[in-house]
Amino acid sequence: MLNVGRLNEGVVLDHIEAGKSMSIYKYLKLDKMDCCVAIIKNAHSNKMGKKDIIKVECPIDELDLNVLGFIDHRITVNIIQNGTIVAKKELNLPKKLVNIISCKNPRCITSIEQGLDQVFFLADKEREIYRCQYCEEKYQSSKKKK
Numbered sequence: 001m002l003n004v005g006r007l008n009e010g011v012v013l014d015h016i017e018a019g020k021s022m023s024i025y026k027y028l029k030l031d032k033m034d035c036c037v038a039i040i041k042n043a044h045s046n047k048m049g050k051k052d053i054i055k056v057e058c059p060i061d062e063l064d065l066n067v068l069g070f071i072d073h074r075i076t077v078n079i080i081q082n083g084t085i086v087a088k089k090e091l092n093l094p095k096k097l098v099n100i101i102s103c104k105n106p107r108c109i110t111s112i113e114q115g116l117d118q119v120f121f122l123a124d125k126e127r128e129i130y131r132c133q134y135c136e137e138k139y140q141s142s143k144k145k146k
């Protein structure tokens, strides 16, 4: 496997569906963070054929990893400390999403008032349905394969 240096502290996100690493980069707001990031695209995977991997070197609590559960809960999250994997984080659908998705309802208060947080709650865990906190507009994630 391709080796892009060892991390001292940070996370390695493995088994990302090939092609999804850039959107994860954005969801994790890595573009706004001053840390070292390595993105490996189309790495060989026995399980998946191709996969993406992201390595982030930074203090772990600076990352909002819960959002990964929303993007794809099959991603493997390895927590690295002192150069070794100390834990794997289990991903679940987050109960609440703040400023991750935005409400599509043109009459929603978040569409009218700028600067309001976009808050969605998990309304149906099985069908992965979220609803806007303000107007209950539905948001269903497009991925429906298990």
Ligand SMILES: [Zn+2]
Pocket (backbone or CB within 6 Å): 103, 104, 105, 108, 109, 110, 132, 133, 134, 135, 136, 137
């Ligand atoms: Zn709304």
